[in-house]
Amino acid sequence: MQMKEILDYIRPNIRNLVPYSTARDEYKGEVGIFLDANENPYDNGVNRYPDPMQKRVRNLISELKNVDKERIFIGNGSDEAIDLCFRIFCEPGKSSAIAVSPSYGMYKVAAAVNDVEVREVLLNEDFSLPVDRLLAAADDTTRLMFVCSPNNPTGNAFPMEQLQELAESFNGILIVDEAYVDFSEKGSLLPVLESYSNLIVLQTLSKAWGMAGLRTGLAFASEQIISYFNRVKYPYNINVTAQRKAEEMLRRDISAQISRIKSERRRLQEALAGCRAVERVFPSDANFLLMRVKDAKKLYSQLLQAKVIVRDRSSQPMCSECLRVTVGTPEENERMLDIVKKYIP
Numbered sequence: 001m002q003m004k005e006i007l008d009y010i011r012p013n014i015r016n017l018v019p020y021s022t023a024r025d026e027y028k029g030e031v032g033i034f035l036d037a038n039e040n041p042y043d044n045g046v047n048r049y050p051d052p053m054q055k056r057v058r059n060l061i062s063e064l065k066n067v068d069k070e071r072i073f074i075g076n077g078s079d080e081a082i083d084l085c086f087r088i089f090c091e092p093g094k095s096s097a098i099a100v101s102p103s104y105g106m107y108k109v110a111a112a113v114n115d116v117e118v119r120e121v122l123l124n125e126d127f128s129l130p131v132d133r134l135l136a137a138a139d140d141t142t143r144l145m146f147v148c149s150p151n152n153p154t155g156n157a158f159p160m161e162q163l164q165e166l167a168e169s170f171n172g173i174l175i176v177d178e179a180y181v182d183f184s185e186k187g188s189l190l191p192v193l194e195s196y197s198n199l200i201v202l203q204t205l206s207k208a209w210g211m212a213g214l215r216t217g218l219a220f221a222s223e224q225i226i227s228y229f230n231r232v233k234y235p236y237n238i239n240v241t242a243q244r245k246a247e248e249m250l251r252r253d254i255s256a257q258i259s260r261i262k263s264e265r266r267r268l269q270e271a272l273a274g275c276r277a278v279e280r281v282f283p284s285d286a287n288f289l290l291m292r293v294k295d296a297k298k299l300y301s302q303l304l305q306a307k308v309i310v311r312d313r314s315s316q317p318m319c320s321e322c323l324r325v326t327v328g329t330p331e332e333n334e335r336m337l338d339i340v341k342k343y344i345p
């Protein structure tokens with residue numbers, strides 16, 4: 001396997017970027033008399049600027065994921081990492097990106113903001129990954145390819161071998177969004193990260209880790225790619241409170257909660273499949289279920305009337321009459337099931 005020359009994919013102005021140097025970048029010690037950053041000296045918990053490199057949180061993630069800390073970027077949500085991919089690798093008005101469809105909406109929005117054309121490649125009919133069509137969609141302008149696995153909203157994870165084949169064969173940067181990987185039995189690409197210089201794996205603390213409110217997304221890649229993420233990001237992108245809270249919460253054991261969500265997913269899958277108005281519940285490797293129902297709009301409003309809010313995905317390609325339901329607590333799921341059971345289309 002030939003390692004790809006990543007520098008060739010980096011936008012020329014970014015290649016030569018001299019990043020902002022913060023006061024905290026220059027002095028690395030933790031104790032001292034800090035008269036370098038024009039802060040208010042009176043301690044109130046947030047009077048100091050945060051660590052721009054999030055050393056403590058990154059160390060924890062490094063241990064948890066068994067990935068070198070130089071290969072970890074922490075962003076203000078995965079959204080920041082997605083946006084940075086466009087800003088680092090794409091030239092506005094010139095470059096293109098490829099994304100599977102249906103999938104997460106942010107890839108397209110970030111592309112549009114950065115004036116980058118997105119070529120959407122439909123999944124195969126059974127929601128499997130169209131490897132050949134994805135590769136065939138690329139040309140000289142193509143810098144990025146987004147694949148979400150387990151995929152949102154279809155819920156299925158793609159086989160590791162196919163994702164590796166894409167990384168190997170795609171002449172650009174492959175971004176695999178593993179936001180839901182903690183709910184999947186099919187594993188993560190992180191153990192093979194070092195084999196692919198053009199691979200970025202996205203994860204997040206928003207789902208299994210229960211920190212959606214903190215806005216903390218993770219990107220894993222080569223040290224070289226991560227160094228560009230860190231050069232282009234806002235210097236203090238993760239605030240003091242988020243760093244402290246993430247550090248505290250990353251020390252918890254979430255495995256029991258994940259098992260509970262997975263067993264509820266199984267229970268819901270069966271119960272929903274047994275409802276008259278439900279035509280199909282798609283298999284899920286995530287913490288949500290996609291189901292095709294009779295008259296999605298009507299069921300959606302009946303759920304809404306009972307203050308049960310789900311996502312109508314009917315407007316998405318291949319998702320006609322489909323609702324996406326997050327696995328909640330057993331009580332919440334029961335409330336939702338009750339309404340679906342009684343629903344007459």
Ligand SMILES: *Cc1c(COP(=O)(O)O)cnc(C)c1O
Nearest residue numbers: 077078079104152179204206217
């Ligand atoms: C929820 C989700 C994320 C997480 O986004 P954050 O900005 O980290 O909260 C990322 N990718 C996909 C596909 C998601 O569904």
